[in-house]
Amino acid sequence: MEIKLDRKSPAPLYLQIRNQIRRLILSRRLQAGSRLPPERELAGALGVNRSTVVNAYRELEADGLIESYVGRGTTVKFIPPGEEGQETDLAVQTPVWKSFYSRQAARMFNPIISNILDLVNREDIISLAVGLPSNEFYPLKEFNSIMSGLICEKGRYVFGHGPTAGHYPLREYLAGFLKERGVETMPDNSMVLSGSQQGLDLAAKVFLEPGDALVVEEPSYMGALQVFAAAGARILGVPLDEEGLRVDILEQILSRYHPKFIYTLPTFQNPSGITMSILRRRELLKLAYRFHVPILEDDPYSELYYEGERMPSLKSMDNHGYVIYLSTFSKMLFPGLRLGWVAAPPVLAGQLVMTKQLDDFHVNSLSQWAVNEFCRRGLLEKHLMRVREEYAVKRDLMQASLEELAPPGFRWNRPAGGYHFWCKLPEGVKAGALLARTIEKKAAFVPSDAFFANGGGTNRLRLSFSRYPGELIREGVRRIFEALGEMFCPGEMSGEVLTRQEVRPLV
Amino acid sequence: MEIKLDRKSPAPLYLQIRNQIRRLILSRRLQAGSRLPPERELAGALGVNRSTVVNAYRELEADGLIESYVGRGTTVKFIPPGEEGQETDLAVQTPVWKSFYSRQAARMFNPIISNILDLVNREDIISLAVGLPSNEFYPLKEFNSIMSGLICEKGRYVFGHGPTAGHYPLREYLAGFLKERGVETMPDNSMVLSGSQQGLDLAAKVFLEPGDALVVEEPSYMGALQVFAAAGARILGVPLDEEGLRVDILEQILSRYHPKFIYTLPTFQNPSGITMSILRRRELLKLAYRFHVPILEDDPYSELYYEGERMPSLKSMDNHGYVIYLSTFSKMLFPGLRLGWVAAPPVLAGQLVMTKQLDDFHVNSLSQWAVNEFCRRGLLEKHLMRVREEYAVKRDLMQASLEELAPPGFRWNRPAGGYHFWCKLPEGVKAGALLARTIEKKAAFVPSDAFFANGGGTNRLRLSFSRYPGELIREGVRRIFEALGEMFCPGEMSGEVLTRQEVRPLV
Structure with missing residues (x-):
């Protein structure tokens, strides 16, 4: 099997290998059943990394041209004769996918x-x-009984579509849950999410253009940083001390840039574990008001306090509608159901619905019904x-x-x-x-x-x-x-x- | 209650109303318990649409400053005295959210x-x-028994996190399902999605820059058109006849533009119901190869044939790795579980995982396990x-x-x-x-x-x-x-x- 690599070509080496073997197979110069050289051997012969050959073989396998079995090596499959085997077809190049990618x-x-x-x-x-x-600690017995009851009695709903913003009774529950924690909100301004991660993605879509500035704590949650970086944002980090976000440094940054928002995890911050003091929270809000910068508050952990009392959220201290509040059932209950929520100022809530409908229509209905039932029976508390x-x-x-x-x-x-x-x-x-x-x-x-x-x-x-x-x-x-x-x-x-x-x- | 609107101000009228009422309340000129005028009346007095006043009241309600009850009208709530009531605070303007929005x-x-x-x-x-x-037709009994069994025996997995690409046994099942339908793919190249809608969103993220061209059938599925439009793409429509996509017109378009991909629903097209003929499918693939344009095949309906036999997918006829294949359980089984999948060429599959991990980590685990179990018992067929x-x-x-x-x-x-x-x-x-x-x-x-x-x-x-x-x-x-x-x-x-x-x- 003769393969010639052109190291000056823009085509990646693995694709050159793949395309040449492909032609050998389709033109029947490599017969069905014949064995390809082991990856390591071919890599040695060609002077490339083993992973290059592995990738080439993987593509050929995905194309249905070869198959590998442990112990038997890699063999050429039977390709039925037909149009696809003709000469014109042999010239077809596999797409170089990267050349199609967006900057994002x-x-x-x-x-x-x-x-x-x-x-x-x-x-x-x-x-x-x-x-x-x-x-x-998973409350499996309770969930089994709730799910079973829902499937029997509400099967037509729990397996069917629901509103983009989420199952209304759950949104009502969440509004009440937040109200008990000092947040004045209404079910209409909350939306159920596929985990709070989806809230980060929605925020990036709704707010961020490439080059836009935003403020994060330094360090901050990696899932958020990656979403913001993918959006092409300019991420401005503000360090933490034992009271949380350094508002003195934040003030300097806000006076110099016009960030789209401030992303913060005020309570049991991820990864630092630091909790922002009440004083700092007030100062943060004042700065947000003064510089007209919204705050994206990510609050997955505030229920998981092991000393003292629950900290009030920024959202509960915000009287001017600057705070977008994200939370999730992933840390309190189950991560695998992918169930989070956002409570947003009313105008923004509508835009978030517009955005989520194009992502995935709505969150899994059965999970929303089941968690709602669980919560309403007092089992969450x-x-x-x-x-x-x-x-x-x-x-x-x-x-x-x-x-x-x-x-x-x-x-x-x-x-x-x-x-x-x-x-x-x-x-x-x-x-x-x-x-x-x-x-x-x-x-x-x-x-x-x-x-x-x-x-x-x-x-x-x-x-x-x-x-x-x-x-x-x-x-x-x-x-x-x-x-x-x-x-x-x-x-x-x-x-x-x-x-x-x-x-x-x-x- | 005196409200003055400045119709030359850039601030929306509803915000002007809201901010003035807000100040009246926070400065105690409107006392707790006092009644606001009915929406229609205030709208008439100010010469604005009723919806403008409705929006203003809705914001005030979300701020916790007023409350409305059917029959009792809208009244001012008790606002505890404190820092937030002071003069400096009254000058704070609510964010004008639209001014923060991205072009998307x-x-x-x-x-x-x-x-x-x-x-x-x-x-x-x-x-x-x-x-x-x-x-x-929902198979509720079977699902109830499957879910119950899974929660009892696999509770720690079905409520926990799983891989971004999806529950591996389900991906194996899907690869086999596609293989039976002539598609050579492997579990590693497939990914479970929150409905195939999520596949459209991922495709837009991975491929589309504002201004990029792409080809769709005309008419085409609205959920896809909206995603592509939101990405700022230039959407080129190719009309259909009774054999499907007009490949003669497609050829002209491909020779003039360089679209990122061709989006097509070849079987029982949504909305037209048209099925692309085998001949057209071959011609479409040839054009894709000739002009180096990938195809995004959306195939939610091919199992739901009421006459003759199942049509082969474009993916099953593609020998060169140009077709990205989307399908879903939403039409075959349940829409509310939000469960779809993509089978992609290997290189691209990796990029799709990178993109999905930032969206929502992975699809709801319980649903993936349950549907896998359902399928493997032969119940899907x-x-x-x-x-x-x-x-x-x-x-x-x-x-x-x-x-x-x-x-x-x-x-x-x-x-x-x-x-x-x-x-x-x-x-x-x-x-x-x-x-x-x-x-x-x-x-x-x-x-x-x-x-x-x-x-x-x-x-x-x-x-x-x-x-x-x-x-x-x-x-x-x-x-x-x-x-x-x-x-x-x-x-x-x-x-x-x-x-x-x-x-x-x-x-």
């Missing part, structure tokens, strides 16, 4: 969220990367009372594990709520390099660069304590420190730790 | 989908507007066999109703599959005007302008026969013709029918 697509290149999600159900890895409720206690215990277990196992120079906060410890590595250690080693030890965390929009923050990590039973929390922490310890082995340390290139997060 | 948001102004969805569960209206499976027969009967019932009731000059197709009749009104009647009258008669349809990206097509309508029992199909058709008949009343007709402004669709 080209800004979506970081698979971190998808990679973290892929690891969630892997039993062999203790992933402290994802902030998940613990499935030990009951569930929250339970999990607050349970997560406080887990938080304390991670604190104890860190105290017991952390090497000198390793620092961390102790969050009063939410799911995350935000940790600082000893001088000179990069979180990306540590992650690569940690995964070899079958554990994972999120390295800090994911939380910084404009670089920086390479020496921190986020550990989530919520999802595992106590012994696994300790074991996960132990594995991370084992990996960290190896980076300090005499003779190895200086070179690796100080000069190794930042590894892109693999979880 | 400004292109999203047509509420038609959301309005159609709002009507779905209204018992008093026979809506032939939405193409919905009939809830009589069984269900399809049943509904094909049932929908054929409904199709024939609508055909019979039209034959019985249609006035002279009213024309329609008789679809061989899918959900829709595409009808032409008698000369001079506009579908928008007819819709307004039809809604008064408690029925609804989709007027044709929704299916044309660039205007035109004002004298057609789409009737969906799938969702109602026979007697309601006939009654819905009867109501539409009753409304139509009134437009031809002597003395009224000429003026109204010929000069009345096109009414924006209200369903």
Whole structure:
């Protein structure tokens, strides 16, 4: 099998390989059943990476031209004769997909969220990367009974379409839930979302043009940063101190730029765990009013407080309709139902509906009905009372594990709520390099660069304590420190730790 | 209560009203409990539309400053004294949200989908507007048992996060399902979506820049047209004849423009019901290869054939990886679970995952597990066999109703599959005007302008026969013709029918 690569051609090497093999097959010079060389061998012969050949074979397989079986290698399939086999057809080039992409697509290149999600159900890895409720606490019995009742009695509704803004009784419940927390809103101004992540996407669509400025906390939630970056926004970071957003720095930024909005997680901030003080909240609102800048408040964790009382939301303190409020059932109850909501000022609520109808019409009806029923039976409040206690215990277990196992120079906060410890590595250690080693030890965390929009923050990590039973929390922490310890082995340390290139997060 | 409007101000009138009342309340010039004038009265006094006052009151209500009760009118609420009541605060202006919007948001102004969805569960209206499976056929018993089993045995998974691309066993099932239909694909190249609508949104994000050209059939599915229009695309329509897309016209367009892709519904096209012939499919693919233009194939209806055999998809005839294939469970099974899928060429599949992870992480896990289980028990194929027969009967019932009731000059197709009749009104009647009258008669349809990206097509309508029992199909058709008949009343007709402004669709 002769393949010639043209290294000056703009066509990627894997496509050149693929197209030439394709022609050999379609012109019957490679017969059905004949075996292709193993990937490693062909890569060697052509002087390319093995992954280049893997990609070429993968495309040929997707085209239905070859098939691979473990142990039997890769063989040419039978291609029925016909029009498609004729000469004219052989000249057809596969699309070079990247040449069709929008600029926005080209800004979506970081698979971190998808990679973290892929690891969630892997039993062999203790992933402290994802902030998940613990499935030990899932109220399965209650949900089974509610769902079953709904399917029997309301089947025609729960499997049918519903309004774009969401199942009205659930929106009513949410308006009441917010009212009890000091937010004056009405069901008509709230919309049910496919998780609060969808609210971030909607906000980007409704507000952001490429080049628009917006303000975020530094560090901030990676899922939001990626959405805003994909929209081409200019992301201005404002640092945090122990009282939250540095409003003095914010003021300077607002007076210099005209950001479209300020994105903030005021309570048990992700990843830092910091809660903005009441005073700072007031100052933030005043600045928003003075500079006419809306606030996008992301509030997934405020119900998960383990000390003292629930903090009031910015939305509850806002008398002028500047705050768009996002929250979710993902941290309180179940993440897999993808159920969040937004409470917006009235005019904006209408525009959000216009935008969501084009995304996916509406959120899964059955889940909306079931969660509404669950909440209205008082089971959400009951569930929250339970999990607050349970997560406080887990938080304390991670604190104890860190105290017991952390090497000198390793620092961390102790969050009063939410799911995350935000940790600082000893001088000179990069979180990306540590992650690569940690995964070899079958554990994972999120390295800090994911939380910084404009670089920086390479020496921190986020550990989530919520999802595992106590012994696994300790074991996960132990594995991370084992990996960290190896980076300090005499003779190895200086070179690796100080000069190794930042590894892109693999979880 | 004195309110002064400045009609030269850029601030909308409703905001001027709202801000002045707000100041009166916060400065205690309007006391708690005092009654505001009825909306109609204040509108008259100020010389504005009633809706302007309604919007002002709605904002004040959302701000928690007033409350309205049926029968008691609108009264001022008690506002606790505090910082927020001070003079500095009174000067704060509510954000003028539109001034923050992106250009994309400004292109999203047509509420038609959301309005159609709002009507779905209204018992008093026979809506032939939405193409919905009939809830009589929902396999509720099977789903109840499957869901219950899953919650008991797999609760920790079905309520938890899953991979962005979807529950792997379901993707395997889908790859097999497509394979049986001649499509060579692999689970890794397919992704589960929140309905195929989400696939349209992803395609717009990945491919479209403002000003980019793309090709659609004319008429085409409104949900797609709106997504592409919101992205700022230049939408080039190619007309259909009884064999489907006019490839002769397509060739001219492709030779003049460089569209990013061709969007087509080859089988039981929405709204026209037309199925593209095999010959046309081959010609379409050849043109795509020749001009290097990918094809986005939307195939929600091909399983719902009522005569002859299933048509092969473009994807199954494509040997060069040009076709991105979208389909959904919404028409075959349940629309409310929001479950669709895409099968894409391998390189593109990775980019679609990158894009979806930022939208909503992944599709509702429970629904994916349940539908997978349903399909793997062979229940989908069984269900399809049943509904094909049932929908054929409904199709024939609508055909019979039209034959019985249609006035002279009213024309329609008789679809061989899918959900829709595409009808032409008698000369001079506009579908928008007819819709307004039809809604008064408690029925609804989709007027044709929704299916044309660039205007035109004002004298057609789409009737969906799938969702109602026979007697309601006939009654819905009867109501539409009753409304139509009134437009031809002597003395009224000429003026109204010929000069009345096109009414924006209200369903």
